Amino acid sequence: MIDLSEKQDAQGGAKIAPPDPWDPLVRVTHWVIAGAVLWNGLISKPGGTVHVWIGWIALVVLALRVLWGFVGPREARFASFLPDPRRAVAHLLSLLRGRVREHPSHNPAGAIMVYALWLSLALVIATGLQMTEWKNPVTISEEKAAVAAGDWSVLVNNATESDEHSEDMSLSRLIKQVHELAANLMLVLAVVHVAGVVVESMALKRNLVRPMIRGRS
């Protein structure tokens, strides 16, 4: 009944806190990417058609979010959460001491996490594209259908190409390793990200997940 926002204003909160809710594009891209990472990291068959489809969708959604980082509302722009390791460490220390400050966009530690997640996602996507020779999922499923129907010419073409360049073989093995390493790194980062949100929510005594789903009801 009695609005608490005035009280929070007096403490220098509310007014400079992150948006509640986040803007719709941030919310949609956040959950699509979260779903894509979890599905491709834990459920879908590596190299399968679904896996490639999801990878391509993640590529588009990441590209959209990057575009939004330049043209979106203030709190969604990169300019409001530039990576600053020193402030990130300071924020983590203040969290340990139990005295957290509100920030208008992502907090400095959260911002570092955002960039770490995006960079590893970009790495996973780039290596994934290289592994599938930049063929789009439609072509890949068409080729698979052709092979299943008994037309092995696609396989022959692919095989001769890789036999000719044995150096390429070790390079492609390296790319595959980077792909898997970056994917696992991303899953670990995602766990840390969720843990960070929980800790920060408890420190601020405010549910930080809700603004990412929907705003005040």
Added chain:
Amino acid sequence: MRWPVTLPAKGRSFPIALASFIVLQAVAALFFVADVTADLWTTALGAHSVLEALVTSVLLIGIVLSVAQLRWTLREMEMQGRALEVASGDFVRFIERQFDSWSLTDAERDVGFLALKGCDIREIAELRGRAAGTIRAQLASIYSKANVAGHPQFVSYFVEELLSRASERSQDQREDQPKAAAS
């Protein structure tokens, strides 16, 4: 004391729908772009691939326009929210001035606000941790200071002010329109 200002839920579902649509559009566009570039790479430039390239670029322009539309809608909503906050701030200031002129005590002001918000005596008593009898006495004192017969008249005193402002505003808008059209 501030009154919580929230936009109606109806207006808020549009941007989320638009954002989801942009994501879908972008996914669709990427496959077209990939297909067209693959075609242009492997086959000679023909009527088919030119048309495909045209369709793809139209799709891409559509995405850019959707993003601009979303950006515009969000800015509009932000401005509306701020205007609403200003208006509600004005109204609260008006109420406070009125309370001042009736020289209500601090306790009476709080009870008066809650009564205006539509709380009944039991709810106000609960919120303030006082006995219902105390609240009833405070309300009676407020009504006598405001020279109104009871709760309905007390509320309508402020509603009248709100309505007269609304009609002033719509008159202002009517006067503004010809000017806007002329310029």
